[in-house]
Amino acid sequence: MSTLNIGGSQLDASWFLLLSAILFVLGAVGVLVRRNPLVILISIELMLNAANLVLVAFSRQLVNIEGQLFALMSMTVAAAEAVVGLAILVDIFRTRDAEDIDDLSEMHG
Amino acid sequence: MSNQTLALLILLFPAAGAILLAGRGWRLPRIFTVIVGPGVVWASFVATLALLLAKASGDFTYWTWIKSGTFEVPFNLLIDNLSIFMCLVITGVGGLIVTYSVGYMEHEDDPSYARFFCYMDVFIFSMLLLVLAGNFVFLIVGWAMVGLSSYLLIGFWYQRHSAVVAARKAFVMNVIGDVGMILGTFVLFMTYQQATFQGVFGRLNGCPRGVGQLCLLPFTSGDTFNLELVGFLFLVGAVAKSAQLPLHTWLPDAMEGPTPVSALIHAATMVTAGVYLVGRMHPIFDVATYAHNAVAIIGAITALFAATIAIVQVDIKRVLAYSTMSQIGYMFLAVGIGAYTAGFFHLLSHAFFKALLFMAAGNVIHAMHDEQDMRKYGGLWNQMRPTAITFLVGSLSLVGVIPFVGFFSKEQILGLAFSKPDDNMVHVLWGVGFATALITGFYTGRMWWLSFWGKPSPQRPVEHPHAPRLVMMVPVAILAILATVGGFIQTTAIGIGPSTVTDFLASAVGSQRWEGGGAEIAVTFLTMILAAGLFAWALYSRPWSAYAPWAQRLLERKYYFDEIYDWAFARPTDWVAGFALRDIERPVIDAAVVDTGLLARAGAGGLSLTQSGYFRNYVLVFVGGAVVAAVILIVRANS
Numbered sequence: 001m002s003t004l005n006i007g008g009s010q011l012d013a014s015w016f017l018l019l020s021a022i023l024f025v026l027g028a029v030g031v032l033v034r035r036n037p038l039v040i041l042i043s044i045e046l047m048l049n050a051a052n053l054v055l056v057a058f059s060r061q062l063v064n065i066e067g068q069l070f071a072l073m074s075m076t077v078a079a080a081e082a083v084v085g086l087a088i089l090v091d092i093f094r095t096r097d098a099e100d101i102d103d104l105s106e107m108h109g
Numbered sequence: 110m111s112n113q114t115l116a117l118l119i120l121l122f123p124a125a126g127a128i129l130l131a132g133r134g135w136r137l138p139r140i141f142t143v144i145v146g147p148g149v150v151w152a153s154f155v156a157t158l159a160l161l162l163a164k165a166s167g168d169f170t171y172w173t174w175i176k177s178g179t180f181e182v183p184f185n186l187l188i189d190n191l192s193i194f195m196c197l198v199i200t201g202v203g204g205l206i207v208t209y210s211v212g213y214m215e216h217e218d219d220p221s222y223a224r225f226f227c228y229m230d231v232f233i234f235s236m237l238l239l240v241l242a243g244n245f246v247f248l249i250v251g252w253a254m255v256g257l258s259s260y261l262l263i264g265f266w267y268q269r270h271s272a273v274v275a276a277r278k279a280f281v282m283n284v285i286g287d288v289g290m291i292l293g294t295f296v297l298f299m300t301y302q303q304a305t306f307q308g309v310f311g312r313l314n315g316c317p318r319g320v321g322q323l324c325l326l327p328f329t330s331g332d333t334f335n336l337e338l339v340g341f342l343f344l345v346g347a348v349a350k351s352a353q354l355p356l357h358t359w360l361p362d363a364m365e366g367p368t369p370v371s372a373l374i375h376a377a378t379m380v381t382a383g384v385y386l387v388g389r390m391h392p393i394f395d396v397a398t399y400a401h402n403a404v405a406i407i408g409a410i411t412a413l414f415a416a417t418i419a420i421v422q423v424d425i426k427r428v429l430a431y432s433t434m435s436q437i438g439y440m441f442l443a444v445g446i447g448a449y450t451a452g453f454f455h456l457l458s459h460a461f462f463k464a465l466l467f468m469a470a471g472n473v474i475h476a477m478h479d480e481q482d483m484r485k486y487g488g489l490w491n492q493m494r495p496t497a498i499t500f501l502v503g504s505l506s507l508v509g510v511i512p513f514v515g516f517f518s519k520e521q522i523l524g525l526a527f528s529k530p531d532d533n534m535v536h537v538l539w540g541v542g543f544a545t546a547l548i549t550g551f552y553t554g555r556m557w558w559l560s561f562w563g564k565p566s567p568q569r570p571v572e573h574p575h576a577p578r579l580v581m582m583v584p585v586a587i588l589a590i591l592a593t594v595g596g597f598i599q600t601t602a603i604g605i606g607p608s609t610v611t612d613f614l615a616s617a618v619g620s621q622r623w624e625g626g627g628a629e630i631a632v633t634f635l636t637m638i639l640a641a642g643l644f645a646w647a648l649y650s651r652p653w654s655a656y657a658p659w660a661q662r663l664l665e666r667k668y669y670f671d672e673i674y675d676w677a678f679a680r681p682t683d684w685v686a687g688f689a690l691r692d693i694e695r696p697v698i699d700a701a702v703v704d705t706g707l708l709a710r711a712g713a714g715g716l717s718l719t720q721s722g723y724f725r726n727y728v729l730v731f732v733g734g735a736v737v738a739a740v741i742l743i744v745r746a747n748s
Contacts, residue, residue, distance in 0.1 A: 031728050040724075101724050108722025 016057035024050035035100045037092070041085050048078045112165040115156050116186045119196060120241065122152040123234035130227035135220035142219075146226030147207040150233050154200035161193050166616075168243050168307050175246075182304045187243035191617035194453065194610075195240035195385055202377045202460045203233050205584035209468050210369040212581035213475060225265060229373070232258035236378050240385060244305040245294040252290055252346065255379045256283035262374060263366040275362035282359040286349025293342030300335045310392045336393050340400025343390055344407070351383030351437050353411040358670050360434055364426040368471030371426055376433050376467050377460040384440040384456050388449050388618050395447075402534065405445025409541040412438025414668070416548040420555065421664040424481045425470050428556050432507060433463055435545060436519075442538055443522040446529055449618040450611040451521045454599055457610065458518035461595055462506035465588035469500040472581055473560065476574035483556060488565035492574055495582060497561045499589040504557045506592045508550045510641045511634075517596035517603075519546065523636055524629035543636055550640030603630055 023046055030043030052071040059067025092104065110118075126149030130142060170185040186192075207229050214225050235258055239251030256279075264276030294304075303309045347353070352360035352375075363375050374380070387394060387404055394401040415434035422428045436459045443452030473489065473496060474481055490497045506513035509520055523546065526539040565572075577585075600606030666672070 028728075028732055032725055032732065104724070105722030108720055 013057055013061050016053060020050045020053040020057070023047075023053065035102060037089050037099075037101050040101060041082065041089070044085075045078060045082065048074060110159075112160060112163055112167065112188065113169040113171075115160050115163075115165070116169055116188050116241065117171065119153045119156045119160070119200070120186075120234060120237055122149040122156065123230045123237065125149060127227050127230035127234060130223050130230065135223040139219055139222060142223045142226050143211050146229060147204060147211065149230055150200055150204040150207050153196070153233065153237065154204050157193060157196040157200050160188060161197065165193070166190070168305075170243075179302055180298075180304070182244055182246045184247065185243035185305060186241045187306055188241070189617045190613050191385075191388060191453075192240050194457075194614060194617075196237060198457055198460050199233065199236050199240065199378050202464050202588070203236075203373055205587060206369050206373040206377065206464055206468065207233070209372075209471070209581050209584040210367075212578040213369050213471055214367065215578075221265075225262075225367070228258055228261045228265065229369075232262065232374060232379070236382070239382060243307070245297065245309075246304055249287070249290050249294060252350070252382070253287050255374075255382065256280060256287065256350070259283070259363070259374050259379055262370040263363045265367055265370065266365075269365070272365040275359070275365040279359040279363050282349055282356050285356060286346040289342045289345030289349070293339045293346070296335055296339050296342065300339075306389070333396060337397045337399055340390075340394055340397035341403065343386060343393070344400055344403055347383030347386045347404070347441075348407060350386075351380050351441070352434050353383065353407050353438065353441060354414060355670075357411065357415070357434055358667075358674065361427050361430045361667070364424070364430050368426065368467060368474060371430070372464045372467035372471070375430065376463040380433060380437055381440065381456045381459070384437065384444055384452055387441070387444040388453060391444075391449060391618050394444075401445060401447070403445075405442050405534070405538055408438045408441025408443075408445055409538045409545075410438070411435070412442065412545040413541050413548070414438075416545045416552065418664050418667050419552040420548065421661055423484055425473070425483045425486075425556065425560060426467070426481055428483070428552060429463065429466055429470060432549065432552070433459075435549065436463065436507070438545070439519060439522050439542065442526065442542055446526055446532070446535055446538065448522065448525040448529075450614045451518070451525050453614055453618070454610040455518035455522055458506070458514040458592075458595065461588055462503045462513070462515050462592040465499060465585060465592050466503035466507065468581070468585045468588065469496050469503060472496045472577040472585065473500075473574075475577065475581070476571060478570050480570045483559045485566045485568040485570065486560040487563045487569065488561075489574070490561040492565075493561075493576070496577060496585070499585050500561065501557060502589045502592050504553045505641075508553050508640045509546060509637050511603075511637060512593070512596060514592050514594075514596035516637055517600055520633040520636055521599070521601055524633045527632050528629040543632075546636050546640050550642070551646070554646065603633065 027043045027045075027047030027050060030046065031040050034040055034043065052074050055067045055071040055074070059065065059071070096103075126145050129145055133141075166189045168185055168187050170183045172184050173181065174184045175182040207226070210225065210229065214222055217225065232255060235251050235254030237251075238247060239255055242248040242251055260276045260280040260283075263279050264273050266272045297309055298304055301309050301312045303312065345356075349356040360375060360380065364371055366375075394404065412435045415431040415438065419428050419431035419435065422431060436455070440452045440455050440459070443449070443455060473486065473493065476493065477486065480486075502513065506515035509516045523539060523542050526535050526542055529535040576582075598607060598609040599611060601608045601611065663669075
C-alpha cells in the first residue's frame with residue numbers, strides 16, 4: 001500500500017483506516033451502551049463519519065473522485081436522517097417523559 | 110301476431126305474473142292478486158287457443174343461448190300438436206284450478222295469499238317451459254323447475270313440520286330423476302353432438318313424422334346400445350317425476366300441500382310429465398325396445414300396486430294420490446306398448462276427472478275445517494249435494510263407467526293392450542290392468558260411500574257444513590261437465606265414433622299400428638260392468654279386513670316401502686356419516702387442522718421472545734451479525 005501525501009508529510013493509508021475503525025467502534029459502543037436517545041443519535045453520526053473518512057482516504061489513495069462524491073452524499077443522507085430522527089425524538093418527548101430509550105419498548109412480542 | 114311471438118307469449122304471461130306477485134303482490138290490495146294470479150294463466154290459455162286455431166307448428170329459434178365450439182344450445186320452442194295439446198291441458202285445467210284457489214286459500218293472510226299465487230304461476234311457467242322446450246337443455250330446466258315449484262308448494266305451510274319434511278322428500282326423489290335426465294342428455298349429446306330435439310331425432314333411423322326432416326345416419330349396434338341407455342336414463346327421470354315404482358313414495362306425502370296444489374301438480378299436470386317425456390322421446394323408445402317394454406311393465410305394476418294401497422287409506426287425499434299413481438301407471442302402460450295417443454287421451458281425461466275429484470274433495474275439506482279423514486265424514490250427500498254430485502261424476506269417471514270420460518280413455522288402453530298383436534307380454538299387462546280396473550272400482554266406491562252416504566259420523570268436526578263459494582263451485586262444475594261429455598271427442602273404445610285426440614296427435618307421436626276388434630269391445634264393456642259392480646258392492650263390504658288382518662296391515666304400511674328405504678338408504682347413510690364424523694372428521698381432519706394451528710402458535714410464542722422491544726438488543730444483534738460477517742469475509746480472503 002502506498003503512502004499518502006498530506007500537508008507535506010507522508011502518511012500510510014492504514015492510519016486513516018485505524019482512526020476510522022476507532023471512531024466507528026466508539027460510535028457503535030455508544031449506540032449500544034448509552035440510553036439517552038439524543039446521545040444515540042450522536043453516536044450514529046460518529047459511525048457515519050467514520051465511514052466517510054474511509055471513503056475519502058481511499059479516494060485520495062486510488063486517485064478516484066467517486067469516493068469523495070459518495071462521502072458528500074453520505075453527509076446529505078446523514079443530515080436528512082438526523083432531521084427525521086430528531087423530529088421523532090421531539091414528538092416522543094412531547095407526549096411522554098422518556099429520557100431512557102429502554103422505556104420505549106411497547107412493541108415487544 | 111306471428112306464431113313465433115304467440116309461442117313465446119304463452120311462456121311470458123305466467124312468468125310476468127309470478128314476477129309481479131313476487132315483487133309487489135303482498136303490498137297491494139288482495140284484488141290485485143285475485144286478478145293477476147289466475148288471469149295470466151287464462152291469458153296463456155288464450156294464446157294457446159290462438160296457436161291451435163292457427164294450426165301452428167314449427168321449431169322456433171329465438172336466440173342462441175350457449176355456443177362453445179361445436180356445442181350449441183339455442184333457445185327454441187317446439188310447437189307441434191303434442192306441445193299444443195299439453196299446453197291446453199296445463200293452461201285450461203290449470204286455469205280452472207288456480208281460479209278455484211281464489212276461494213280455497215281465502216283464509217290465508219295477504220302475504221301468504223300472494224305467495225301462493227306467485228308459486229302457482231311459477232309452476233305454470235315451468236310446466237309450459239317443460240312441454241314447449243325444443244331442446245334437451247331447456248327440457249331439463251323446465252323439468253327441474255317444476256320440481257322446485259312442487260317443493261315450494263308442498264311446503265307452502267312451512268310452519269308445519271310434516272309439510273316441510275314431505276316437501277324435502279319430494280325434492281330429493283325428483284332430483285334422482287333429474288340426474289337421470291341429465292345423464293341421458295349427456296349420452297345423447299356424445300352420440301349425436303346435438304342438443305335439440307330436431308337435431309337428435311333427425312339423426313335417428315325412421316324419421317319421426319312432423320319433427321325431423323333429415324335422415325342421415327343409418328343405425329349401428331353401438332347406437333342401439335346408447336339409445337337403450339338413454340331410454341333407461343330418461344325412464345328414471347319419468348319414474349321419479351310421475352311417482353311410479355320404485356320412486357313413488359313422495360307423492361302420498363305430497364298431499365301435505367294445499368288441495369289446489371294436489372289437483373294441479375300432483376294430479377293433472379306435473380306428474381304426467383313422465384308420460385309426456387316418453388311420448389316426446391318416442392323416436393328413441395321406438396328403437397330402444399327394452400327400455401320401452403320397461404315403461405309398460407313399470408306402469409302396469411304401479412297401477413296395480415297403488416290401487417291395492419288405496420283400498421285401505423282413510424285420508425281422502427291419500428286415496429286420490431294413490432289412484433293418481435295408479436292412473437298414471439295406465440298411461441305408462443299405454444305409451445309403453447306404443448299406444449301413445451291412447452296414453453295421452455287418458456292423460457287428458459285424467460286431468461279432467463282427477464282435478465275434479467281433488468277440487469270436490471277440497472270443497473269437502475274446506476267445509477270440514479281441514480279434516481281429511483273420510484271416516485269422520487259421512488252423510489254429506491244431503492248436506493253438500495252439488496259437491497257430492499260432482500264427486501260422484503269424478504268417481505264414476507275414475508271407475509270407467511260409460512259415458513264418462515274415464516270409460517273411453519281407460520277402456521281404450523285396456524282394449525289396445527288386449528288386442529296388440531305379435532307380443533306375448535301384452536296379455537299379462539292387460540291382465541294386470543284389468544285387475545287394477547276392478548280394484549279401482551272397489552276403492553273408489555269405498556271412498557264415495559264412506560264420505561257421502563250413510564249417517565253423519567259422530568266425530569264430524571262440523572255439524573252443518575257451509576256450501577262452497579261460487580268461485581270454488583264453478584270450476585268444479587265445469588270440470589264435472591267436461592268429465593261427463595268430454596269422452597265423446599274420442600269414442601274409439603266402443604269401435605265407432607270420432608277419434609279426435611288420436612287424429613290430432615298422430616302427426617306428433619304417430620298412431621298405434623294395430624286396430625282393435627270385436628273381442629276388444631266386449632272386453633271393454635266387461636271391465637266397465639265389473640268395475641261399476643264393485644263400486645256399488647263397496648257399500649256393503651266394509652269389514653273385509655277382519656278376515657285378513659295381515660293384508661290390511663301390509664297395505665296400511667304401503668308394502669313397507671318407506672321402511673325399506675329407511676333401512677336401505679337412510680340408515681346406512683346416517684351410519685356412514687356418523688362413522689365419518691366420529692372416526693375420520695374429528696380424529697384425522699379436525700386434529701390435523703387444530704394441531705397445525707397449535708404448532709404455529711407455539712412457534713410464534715417462541716419467536717416472539719426475541720422481540721424484546723429494547724433498541725439495544727436489536728443493535729447488538731445487528732452489530733454482532735456484522736462482526737460475524739466481517740470475520741467470515743476476512744477468514745475467507747486470507748485462506
